[in-house]
Amino acid sequence: MGDEDPTATYTVDEALVAMGFGKFQVLVLAYAGMGWISEAMEMMLLSFIGPAVQSLWGLSAHEESLISSVVFAGMLFGAYSWGIVSDKHGRRKGFLITAVVTSGAGFLSAFAPNYLSLLVLRFLVGVGLGGGPVLSSWFLEFIPAPNRGTWMVIFSAFWTVGTIFEASVAWFVMPRLGWRWLLALSSLPSSVLLLFYVATPESPRYLCMKGRIADAHSILKEIARQNKTELPVGVLVADYNVQLQEKSIPSEDSQLLTPRRKQDTARNSSEQSIGGFSSLLLLLSPNLLKSTTLLWIVFFGNAFSYYGLVLLTTELSNGHNECSQSQSHSKKTSDINYGDVFVTSFAELPGLLLSAAIVDKLGRKLSMSSMFFLCCIFLLPLVVHQPAGLTTSLLFGARMCITATFTIIYIYAPEVYPTSIRTTGVGVASAIGRIGGMMCPLVAVALVHGCHQAASIILFEIVIFVSGICVVLFPFETKGRDLSDTIASSTENIYSA
Numbered sequence: 001m002g003d004e005d006p007t008a009t010y011t012v013d014e015a016l017v018a019m020g021f022g023k024f025q026v027l028v029l030a031y032a033g034m035g036w037i038s039e040a041m042e043m044m045l046l047s048f049i050g051p052a053v054q055s056l057w058g059l060s061a062h063e064e065s066l067i068s069s070v071v072f073a074g075m076l077f078g079a080y081s082w083g084i085v086s087d088k089h090g091r092r093k094g095f096l097i098t099a100v101v102t103s104g105a106g107f108l109s110a111f112a113p114n115y116l117s118l119l120v121l122r123f124l125v126g127v128g129l130g131g132g133p134v135l136s137s138w139f140l141e142f143i144p145a146p147n148r149g150t151w152m153v154i155f156s157a158f159w160t161v162g163t164i165f166e167a168s169v170a171w172f173v174m175p176r177l178g179w180r181w182l183l184a185l186s187s188l189p190s191s192v193l194l195l196f197y198v199a200t201p202e203s204p205r206y207l208c209m210k211g212r213i214a215d216a217h218s219i220l221k222e223i224a225r226q227n228k229t230e231l232p233v234g235v236l237v238a239d240y241n242v243q244l245q246e247k248s249i250p251s252e253d254s255q256l257l258t259p260r261r262k263q264d265t266a267r268n269s270s271e272q273s274i275g276g277f278s279s280l281l282l283l284l285s286p287n288l289l290k291s292t293t294l295l296w297i298v299f300f301g302n303a304f305s306y307y308g309l310v311l312l313t314t315e316l317s318n319g320h321n322e323c324s325q326s327q328s329h330s331k332k333t334s335d336i337n338y339g340d341v342f343v344t345s346f347a348e349l350p351g352l353l354l355s356a357a358i359v360d361k362l363g364r365k366l367s368m369s370s371m372f373f374l375c376c377i378f379l380l381p382l383v384v385h386q387p388a389g390l391t392t393s394l395l396f397g398a399r400m401c402i403t404a405t406f407t408i409i410y411i412y413a414p415e416v417y418p419t420s421i422r423t424t425g426v427g428v429a430s431a432i433g434r435i436g437g438m439m440c441p442l443v444a445v446a447l448v449h450g451c452h453q454a455a456s457i458i459l460f461e462i463v464i465f466v467s468g469i470c471v472v473l474f475p476f477e478t479k480g481r482d483l484s485d486t487i488a489s490s491t492e493n494i495y496s497a
Contacts, residue, residue: 008234012205015220015231016144021151022227025142029151031193031200032139033158035095038189039132040162041169042106042125045186046071047311048170052179057115068311070119071126072303072438076431078130083427086131087420091138091203094423098131099193106187110180128190130434133410133426140414141203141422142223149364149411149479153356156407160348162189163310208238209419282421283428291416292425294470295409296432298368301467302409304436305375306402308460309395311440347396351403363479364412365471368405372468375401379464382457405467415478436463 010018046068054064078098086094105124112118136155143151166186173182207216217236224231283292358367378397386394410426417425 008232009237010232010234011237012208012216012220013145015204015236016142016223017146018232019144019220019224019227019229021144021147022223022229024223024226025151027226028139028142028201029155031196032135033155033161034189034192035099035132035135036155036158037162037165038099038102038193039129040159041166041186041189042102042129043071043307044163044166044310045170045182046307048174048182049179052174053115053118056179059115063115066119067122068307068440069438070123071129072307072434074123074126074128075130075434076126076438078127079133079427079431079434080130080424081127081427082131082134083424083430086134086137086423086427091134091141091206091423092197092200094134095131095138095193096197098128098134099190099197100128101125102128102131103187103190103194106190107184109187110184126434130427130431133414133430134423136410137414137423137426138203140411141205141419145480147360148415149359150356152411153352153359153407156355156410157352159407160352160403163348164346205419208236211238213238283417283425288417288425290475292429294474295413295416295425295429297470298409298467299413299429299433300436301372301463301470302402302406302436303433304440305460305464305467306406307437308440309399309402312395312456347399348403351400352407354400355404355407359408359411360479363477364408364415365474365477368408368412369468369471371401371404371408372464372471375405376461376464376468379457379460383454385453402464412474412478415481 050064050067053059053067054061078101082094082098085097102125105121105128109118109121109125112121136152139155140148140152169185170182173185201219201222202215204216204219207213207219213236220231220236282288355367355371358370362370375398378394378401382391382394413426413429414422
């Protein structure tokens with residue numbers, strides 16, 4: 001049962017592979033997936049709340065855009081903060097705080113008496129939503145390496161469920177009950193996370209990285225019990241201990257690794273206690289600088305494009321496809337074609353199926369880059385005005401592609417970073433993405449409001465194309481690789497690529 005031979009050892013990765021994906025991981029998937037549904041609903045409702053509040057309170061186009069932008073500003077702050085909290089104090093504490101903030105501020109938003117209070121509360125919702133990468137990293141750390149890509153795509157499907165569900169709820173609630181009811185109902189999924197929080201386990205990879213081997217072993221035994229399997233024979237050891245032992249064996253990379261061997265023990269020990277600004281500096285260390293920089297650009301482009309397409313669907317179905325100056329200032333909630341928004345939301349389903357089919361076959365890099373370039377092709381005809389049906393079809397195709405890239409980047413990014421700074425790395429990259437989401441309503445969508453659809457689409461084309469090029473330049477492929485626990489092991493991935 002895992003300890004018959006004290007001379008044999010195994011790591012968390014080896015234990016997860018031996019036990020496979022079973023009942024335990026399904027329960028973890030359900031919990032993390034509910035968090036993903038919650039974030040998707042809160043983000044999707046931005047395309048409905050803005051037009052409704054603009055009509056009610058007589059807001060300018062800039063003030064309407066600010067309702068979306070403050071959420072992204074909050075996510076920018078939250079993504080960095082919760083990443084550090086979860087790397088320093090544990091994954092569970094990270095997503096507990098985010099659930100409390102998101103559900104509380106989301107529900108109170110429904111009672112906002114004026115524009116300023118709504119901005120403040122939506123900013124706080126954004127702070128809570130910034131913890132989304134913590135849940136994805138937490139789930140990732142329970143998945144066996146061979147089928148990690150497929151299960152992360154399935155996890156991403158919960159986002160699509162959230163967007164479709166929100167579009168459905170808005171279609172029913174907005175014309176009958178109004179935007180306040182939509183805000184209140186959309187905050188409920190975050191509350192569900194609080195109800196089941198007590199049953200959630202800590203990540204065994206995180207526990208091993210912190211030196212809490214006994215606690216990690218207890219969780220692995222529970223996984224084995226629920227999956228009705230057995231742990232490998234031997235004693236559980238931290239991944240970095242195995243790496244240090246392996247470095248004593250000569251290899252082709254010995255000349256590259258030898259100068260650093262004497263520093264590895266101290267470095268691995270220090271990585272267990274990092275936090276705050278020092279973890280950010282590690283992301284920009286020479287070993288990770290290229291990966292981090294390219295990831296930031298891709299996250300920015302992905303968020304700018306994804307949320308831009310969500311908002312563009314509302315704008316172009318609002319009559320701005322055939323723009324006139326009088327229309328640009330007279331939009332009403334009733335003008336929104338909820339059917340078009342609902343249809344384009346379904347584009348995420350084929351996007352997920354496509355990413356699931358190619359992510360473990362073609363690899364992360366080729367899958368992402370091809371989807372970025374295909375998205376450019378779908379958007380290109382929208383540089384000029386198109387009939388409503390064709391516009392919806394083209395946005396459907398573009399949304400499908402950008403959903404695939406969004407899904408795969410959230411698989412690739414956690415695989416690049418070691419356990420010691422994984423949620424910080426993904427959190428900061430996600431925060432950079434939020435800048436793209438924050439700029440999108442103020443820049444690209446504002447161009448549509450000002451009857452500059454061609455300029456808006458060209459801007460999207462440039463951002464998406466540059467993102468695709470950056471994916472091609474990623475230093476290594478992560479398909480099928482074990483997760484690393486230290487920066488030293490992440491560096492070895494680059495040398496072996």
